[in-house]
Amino acid sequence: MERVTPFLMFQGNAEEAMHFYITIIEGSEVIAIQRYGPNEVGEEGSVKQAVFSLKGQEFMCIDSDVQHEFTFTPSFSIYLTCENEKEIDHVYQSFSEGGNELMPLGDYSFSRKFGWVVDQFGVSWQLNLP
Numbered sequence: 001m002e003r004v005t006p007f008l009m010f011q012g013n014a015e016e017a018m019h020f021y022i023t024i025i026e027g028s029e030v031i032a033i034q035r036y037g038p039n040e041v042g043e044e045g046s047v048k049q050a051v052f053s054l055k056g057q058e059f060m061c062i063d064s065d066v067q068h069e070f071t072f073t074p075s076f077s078i079y080l081t082c083e084n085e086k087e088i089d090h091v092y093q094s095f096s097e098g099g100n101e102l103m104p105l106g107d108y109s110f111s112r113k114f115g116w117v118v119d120q121f122g123v124s125w126q127l128n129l130p
Contacts, residue, residue, distance in 0.1 A: 006078070008061040010121065011071075014047040017121040018061060021054060024094045025080070026087070028054045041065045054080075074102060077116070077124035088113055088129045095119040095127075 010017055015033065022028040031051040036042035042065035050061050082088035092105050098120035105115035105127075113129035 003058075006057075006059045008059060008072075008123065009064050010047070010061060011067070012043070012046060012063050013121060014050060014061045014063045017119075017123070018050060018052045020119075020121075022052060024091055025054050027056065028052065031058070036063075036065070054078075072118075072122040072124060074116075074118060074124040077126045079126045079128065082127060082129045085113065085129060088115070088127050091125075092117060092127050095125055 008014070008017070018030055022030060029052065031053055033050040034048040036044055036046050036048045038044050040048070042048055042063060046063040046065075047061065048063075052059055052061070080091065082091065088105065092115045095117045096119075100118040101115070102118060102124070103114065103116035105113060108114050111128050111130060115127045116125070117127070118124050
């Protein structure tokens with residue numbers, strides 16, 4: 001069976017980001033990590049390719065072995081539907097620390113509680129409590 005998997009490219013902090021996400025979002029885990037070894041193109045020990053799961057949705061990520069000027073953009077975001085008010089408050093607070101708030105948590109016409117934040121790694125998150 002074919003599937004679609006979001007793929008995140010970091011520049012040296014993929015493992016830190018994965019572990020941050022799985023500690024904040026319940027029901028999440030790191031599934032597999034392959035690291036660059038000695039004499040490979042990437043920095044030894046950095047993430048060559050990894051798979052992690054957030055509430056059952058798998059993601060892939062890498063530490064780019066090529067330095068580049070682009071990064072993540074809010075035009076692509078991860079949409080997380082939260083189960084309760086405690087969860088949305090916790091995730092929003094955790095992701096906004098060191099990040100950037102795009103839309104503060106609030107009651108909007110399309111959601112009773114919604115917030116949009118870019119985390120400390122530059123990844124954009126839309127958080128919703130229907």
